[in-house]
Amino acid sequence: MHDDLSAILIDRDSIAERVESLATELERDLRVKVESGDLIVLPVMTGSVVFMADLMRHLPIRFRIEPVRARSYVGPTTVANQPVQLEGVDEESLRGSHVLIVDDVLDSGRTLSQLRSVAEAAGALSVAACVLLRKETAPDTPCEYVGFDIPDEFVVGYGLDYNGLYRNVPDIAVLRPEVLTEGPAGA
Ligand code: IMP
Ligand code: MG
Numbered sequence: 001m002h003d004d005l006s007a008i009l010i011d012r013d014s015i016a017e018r019v020e021s022l023a024t025e026l027e028r029d030l031r032v033k034v035e036s037g038d039l040i041v042l043p044v045m046t047g048s049v050v051f052m053a054d055l056m057r058h059l060p061i062r063f064r065i066e067p068v069r070a071r072s073y074v075g076p077t078t079v080a081n082q083p084v085q086l087e088g089v090d091e092e093s094l095r096g097s098h099v100l101i102v103d104d105v106l107d108s109g110r111t112l113s114q115l116r117s118v119a120e121a122a123g124a125l126s127v128a129a130c131v132l133l134r135k136e137t138a139p140d141t142p143c144e145y146v147g148f149d150i151p152d153e154f155v156v157g158y159g160l161d162y163n164g165l166y167r168n169v170p171d172i173a174v175l176r177p178e179v180l181t182e183g184p185a186g187a
Pocket of ligand 2: 047
């Protein structure tokens, strides 16, 4: 294990198993939807990149991928009530399409709720969201597909980062507290 990590919260085998079962749920629901309109998947960059890559290879249906970016985080804490900045949303293409938002983690819920509103306002036929992780911090944010419910801890790996690092860790892991206060080793 990487020196900066203190524990593995969800190991790679459990992730792989859950991603496959999530894809089975998604495929069943989305197959019906694609009969009435195109499906556009919006992975929220960069955190969802590993999840999206694994998930989509278990989804043998027709869809386009339009990555979007959401900026809000500077380190492990959020600035309260500051809206997320969304980039790369092509509202024109969402009109009349079914939309699936894919994100790594649902924390405050702002990214998902803003993106959902934008897609609805653009005239999407339907909007659903799928996250790998959901923290207990936003119980009221709607999210149709959830991989794992986790405690309110800062986690990295499987695409999730701390200051751009650790996305390549294959498991979902907890950072040593010193890393959050003193910075990553070797930085
Ligand atoms: P929300 O808008 O507060 O729900 O934030 C979701 C975004 O915050 C995610 O897409 C992540 O980029 C980031 N985030 C929230 N919690 C964590 C974490 O524990 N580790 C890494 N990134 C996180
Ligand atoms: Mg993110």
